[in-house]
Amino acid sequence: MIWTGFRRESYIYRRVTWPGLVEAEDYGMFTGGRLTHSALSQLRSQGTLDFSGSAMPDEHDLVRVYYQMEDERGEAGTFALGTYFCSIGTPKYNGPLVSGSVDLESTLRLAVKGKYGRYYTVKAGTNAVAHADGIFKRLGLRTNEPRCDYVLPRDVVYEPDDSWLTIANDLLAMAGFASAYPDAYGVIQMVPYVEPQARKPVRTFNDGVDSIMLPEVSRSDNADDIPNAVYLTYETEEESLWAVCRNTDPNSRASIPYRGYEVPLVDQVTELTGATKEERLEALKAKAKAKLVDNSSSIEYVEWGHPWVPLLPNDAVGIDYLTAGLNWRGAITEQEIEVGGHCAVTGKARRFIRSGFVTETEGGSW
Structure with a gap:
């Protein structure tokens, strides 16, 4: 695909059955909306879609949003942007027509809202990643079938109010995994954590002749919060x-x-x-x-705009805005995606800047 030239764009909104996550017919009432992918939120992906037509979408099932593009050579591609549970707001009726909007939540909604309701104990000797995988599967979700040999050295007890996602992510963290996230098809992904600085950039945005980066880039940091x-x-x-x-x-x-x-x-x-x-x-x-060393790292943030390209939160990216003197590397934390017309994306990324300093440490018992 040619990502840097002219493109024709369209969208597919497809019903996905629940339970089972099987694709069904295409919806015709959706007119567009906005999707937000975030590496820092529990749901990891959510959004809104507007609809107008003779019927409302089915709240019982899910909707999968596809982006279709044809590049300047005529090569076409179809890319899933996300799979979501729907919640209809206040519909408006005008004769036989009905319009309104739906709030979208990723398949992690089941793990965010679900709780055991009592103290939940994971016994010593349990494979932490396998247990986390089992939590998602018991909720009816598909996973990437992760594998890891780490077992718990001691019992771990969770509070009655802890969500299934809190429990699963805690177990994953003990095994050196990143937090669980849904891919565009709603499948829960669990992978070992890798520092952003250790990742090769998936894409570098620049201001050269093939640039797709919009000219205004903002940059900030968190120096006051360290x-x-x-x-x-x-x-x-x-x-x-x-x-x-x-x-x-x-x-x-x-x-x-x-x-x-x-x-x-x-x-x-x-x-x-x-x-x-x-x-x-x-x-x-x-x-x-x-x-202290980990949390003393300052964080730089960059925000920029571009047409949609296949990137996800936590992907490593480069920003080479040479006319502004900016040569920057970091990891995506958030993407705001406009759907329905031109698939414009506002990307946000960050990087940690670590430096050495003198410390004093003490401790004891009570």
Whole structure:
């Protein structure tokens, strides 16, 4: 496909049966709307569609949105943009016609809304990824059948109000996996986490002769939100440990000496390595330092516009806006996609900038 030239565009809105996720007939009442893909939201994908016609869409089933394009050579392609549960707003009737809008939520809606309702225990020795996979399958969802050898070293207990998604993502994180996300067909994907800096850019946007990047690019950061102290606790029936790590480097803009006050980050740890109390305390101190270093990274954000190309949240991208002196690499966090006319996308991406600094760490028991 030629992504940098003229294109003819159209859309298909197809009913997908529930349960089963089997494609059925095409809907004719949808006129367009907006889809939002986000790496930072629970649903990961949601949106709205407008409709007008002699009938309303079926709220019981799902809708799959396809984007069709034909490039300047006549080569055509059809690409799924997302598969969604529908919720109809307030319809308006005009004789035999009805119009309105539907709110769209990804297939993760079932895991976000679903709860066990009682304390939920995952036993020591359980394969964490396989158990997370089983949660999604019991909800009637398809998955990418992930494989991992990691097993839980101890029982993990979840609160009655924890959602199935919270439980599944926590188990995945223990195994070094990223949070679960739905692909465009509603299939739940579970993959090992890879740092954005370690990923090769899927696409680089530039301002050269084949540019599809719109000329205005915005850039920002989160310098004011960086913590300079991390407090961790670890509690079992046998012992209670604490550790704190502080940024005391006067040359660091985020440090306690530079700012003149603490910006603390407080958390609990549920697993520690070490055969003795002293070894576990050292492990807790190491976790406090690692967490401070991770959270002390400044984050740069870039936002830009472009016509639709096959990209997803968490994909690595490059922005080479040479006339503006911008040579930037990061990972996509959000895409706002206009559907119905020209498939325009507003992309948002971020990157972490890590730097070394002096720290002081202490800990103990109570």
